[in-house]
Amino acid sequence: MMKNFTIGQYYPVKSPIHSLDPRTKITCVFIFIIALFLAYDYYSYANTIIFSLIMIVLSRVPLKTILKALKPIIIFVLITALIHAFLTPGTEVWRWGVLKVTKEGLNQAVFTACRLILLIGVSSLLTLTTTPISLTDGMESILGPFKRIGLPAHELAMMMTIALRFIPTLLEETDKIMKAQVSRGADFISGNLIKKSKALVPLLVPLFISAFKRAEELALAMEARGYHGGEGRTRMRVLRMKSADWISLGLVSAFLVYMGFYRWFM
């Protein structure tokens, strides 16, 4: 199983984007995604491409690293480009037997490909320029105001930290149980579906029960040390918005307004 389980994709360099507040980055990415979905012709897509390239250059993350994030979607880009190019009705530009490519189809293919590449490329910047810990802090702070309507911001952040801590432990445990059962004659590989699901019982039952046991021990340990939730808790890293954060938020919002204006009023 996962032997090289590296935690996080953070790319450690110093850049104007790296030093932004995590809350700024989370908000900016979402505003940019909305703006991206407002693009609908060559001019507006050109604008979003330029805006994304500026962000990528500012982040000082090498283009190669971002291209790596794009690898899983290449096949989607190809499939949908083909579907759009061949199946959109409109003015015919090329024909081969029953297959015909239309002008509208080609445009649609280019737009969808652009949208997908920009969507994945820019959203990969978020985790490339921010550590998981500061993203968790940022989320806790963004969700903080929703506590009144019952959204457990602090509890969510705490559960994420606990999950993070226990993933390697449970991986090891799975490995151990599998080996123990195989040494007793269990067979996880061969056999039909019924045999395979029966073989999973002696793996999953101990795994689930051990997860519960660990949970019980950890809950007891937390109570014994006086854990009582987020109320009145202080923290080592305090998030502070700087002027660069407000400027970035302003720029991205201006871009959204501009894209909306171009779409509906020009």
Next chain:
Amino acid sequence: MKIKDMVVVALFSALTAVLSQVSFPVPFSPVPVTLQTLAVYLTGAVLGSRKGALALIVYILTGLFGLPVFSLGRSGLPVLVSPTGGYIFGFVFAAYIIGKIIEGSGNITFLTGLKAMTAGLLVIYILGVGQLKFILDLSLKEAFVIGALPYLALEVAKVIMGAYLGGRIRKAVLNVFPDL
């Protein structure tokens, strides 16, 4: 929220992360098949609606913030906004519905498990195909052919597996921890 509930939910999201790493590719399609959905069914069946859904929310958030918990060790916002991200959002609702149906029927038999997990499967695919259609600008038929058709047989197999395992694991866990 009780501390113990919190910890149990956290451990189930870790468990989902671990089971998501067992995956194998399917020919002619860009989406791999994993034990991820089986983990979702079992989380819903063992933890129930509210805690099950919460465990999957925590799972998505840990992935969103860069931990390689999604299938094939992927992580980050790109996975969630990509064409196949809808299936992952579907997990939360699937776990909730599975938990609700099982809680509603009291004891869990193979048949209620089957009913609950089929409902869960439907929810996952409605959201999955929906996002595929929206992001790639496809027609519903095209999205269905790319995003659902190639997997249906295997998914039905996993539903049957989930129904069989769900009852057994819930019983085994309740034997040891009656106050779940």
